[in-house]
Amino acid sequence: MTRLGHDLIAWRNDPSARHSISSHGLKLQADRWAHERLVDKLTQIWPHIPVISEEDASHCAHRPQQYWLIDPIDGTASWLHGFDGFVTQVALMEDGQPVAGFVNAPMRANFYIGLAGRGAFLNGIRIPARMENELHNPVIVDNTPEPHGIVEELMRRIPLQYRESGSLGLKCCMISNREADLFVKDVLVRDWDLAPAFVILNEIGGVLLQRDGSPYLFEGSWEKTQGFIAAATPSLSRRIIDALSSFSNSAI
Numbered sequence: 001m002t003r004l005g006h007d008l009i010a011w012r013n014d015p016s017a018r019h020s021i022s023s024h025g026l027k028l029q030a031d032r033w034a035h036e037r038l039v040d041k042l043t044q045i046w047p048h049i050p051v052i053s054e055e056d057a058s059h060c061a062h063r064p065q066q067y068w069l070i071d072p073i074d075g076t077a078s079w080l081h082g083f084d085g086f087v088t089q090v091a092l093m094e095d096g097q098p099v100a101g102f103v104n105a106p107m108r109a110n111f112y113i114g115l116a117g118r119g120a121f122l123n124g125i126r127i128p129a130r131m132e133n134e135l136h137n138p139v140i141v142d143n144t145p146e147p148h149g150i151v152e153e154l155m156r157r158i159p160l161q162y163r164e165s166g167s168l169g170l171k172c173c174m175i176s177n178r179e180a181d182l183f184v185k186d187v188l189v190r191d192w193d194l195a196p197a198f199v200i201l202n203e204i205g206g207v208l209l210q211r212d213g214s215p216y217l218f219e220g221s222w223e224k225t226q227g228f229i230a231a232a233t234p235s236l237s238r239r240i241i242d243a244l245s246s247f248s249n250s251a252i
Contacts, residue, residue, distance in 0.1 A: 001088050004037050004072075005106025008079065008088070018080060028080065031055060034072030034088065042068050042090075049092075054192045063219070066094050071192040075167030084108055085143070085166015087173075091195035096219050101196030103173050112173045114199030122177050129205040130232040134178070138236060139163050141171045141180035150186045150227075150244075157243050172197030172230045176204045184240060186211060186227035191218050194228065206232050213241040 008030065011017035017030040035055040042051050051068040052060050068090060073079055075086030084107035092100040101114040114120045120127045139161045142151045147162050154160060163180055165171050168189065174180040176197075195218060198208050210216050211227040231237035 001038075001090065001102060001104040002106075002111065004034060004088055005104050007037065008034060008073065008086070009106055012079070012082070027055075028073075028076060030079065031073050031076060035070075038070055038072050038088065038090070042070075052192075054190065063093075063096070066092075069093050069098075069192050069195050071169065071196075074169045074193060078166035083166055085170055087167050087170045089169045089192065089196040091192070091199065093195065093218065096217070098195040098199045098218065101199035103169050103196050103200065105170055105173070110173075110177075112176065112197075112200050114196070114201075114203045116199055116202070118203075120176055120200045120203035127176050127200075127204050130175070130178070130181075131205075132233050132235055135181055135232060135236055137161055138181040138232075139179075140182040140184065141165050141174055142183070142185075143171070150184055153247060154184060154240065154243055157246070158239065168193040169197050172208065173200055175206055175230055175232050176200050181232040182236060182240065183230040184211070184227070184244075188223055188225050189228060190224070191222050194230075197230070201230060204232075206230065207234050207237045209237060209241075211244060213237070 011030050019029045035053050039051050049066055049068055050064050054071045071089040073086055074089050078085040087103050087105045090102040091098040099116040103112040110122060112122055140151055141163045143166055145164055147155055165174060171183045201208050208216050208230045211229060216228055229237050229240050
C-alpha cells in the first residue's frame with residue numbers, strides 16, 4: 001500500500017490517469033490502475049482469499065466467509081484536484097465483520113492500521129484510547145469548506161468546532177488520532193468506505209453506528225442509505241443520536 005501511495009502521487013502528473021472511465025460518478029483511469037495494483041498484490045500474497053473491490057463489487061452478490069474488501073482510491077475528487085484528503089483502504093472481513101483495517105494517506109504520510117483485539121496504530125505507533133475528558137470542545141469533520149446540511153444543523157444545537165477534510169475513511173481515521181472527534185453523514189455510503197476505519201475506531205474506544213444508533217452491519221447490500229455516526233466515544237455518539245432525534249421530532 002505504501003508503494004501504491006507513491007504511485008498515486010506520481011500519477012497526478014500523468015494526463016491519462018486523470019481520464020474519466022465512467023459516466024456514473026467520478027471514476028478515473030487512476031482508480032482502475034490502483035484497483036489492478038492492489039488486487040494483484042493481495043492475490044499474490046494470499047491467493048486463497050478473494051478480493052472484492054469498489055471497482056467491481058456490483059459483480060459480487062455473495063459475501064464469502066473471508067475476503068478482502070478494498071477501496072483503491074477513497075476521495076478521488078481530492079486526488080484529482082490536488083488536495084491531500086485521499087486514501088487507499090483495505091479491510092480483511094471474516095464472518096461478516098472487519099477484523100483488520102489498513103488506511104494509507106500518502107500525501108499526509110499517515111498509515112493507519114487496526115487489528116481487532118490488538119489495537120490501532122499510526123505509522124507503527126499504538127494509538128491511545130480516546131477518553132471522555134478529552135471532549136471539552138468536540139471537532140466535527142466534513143468535506144466542505146463551511147458546514148452545511150446535517151452538520152450545520154448539529155452545530156446549531158451542540159457546541160462543536162468544524163474542520164474540513166476529504167475521504168470518508170480518512171475522516172473516520174482522524175477521530176482516532178485526535179484531529180477530529182465526530183463525523184456524521186446522512187447520505188448513501190458503501191461498506192468499503194467504512195470497513196477499514198471501523199476496526200481502527202473500535203480499537204481506540206470509538207464507535208461507528210447507523211444514524212439512528214443501531215449497529216452498522218456489513219451484510220446485505222453493499223450500499224447503506226441511512227447514513228452513519230462515527231464518534232470518539234460512545235457518550236458523544238449518544239449526544240448526537242439525541243440531537244438527531246430532536247430534528248425528527250421538530251420536523252413532524
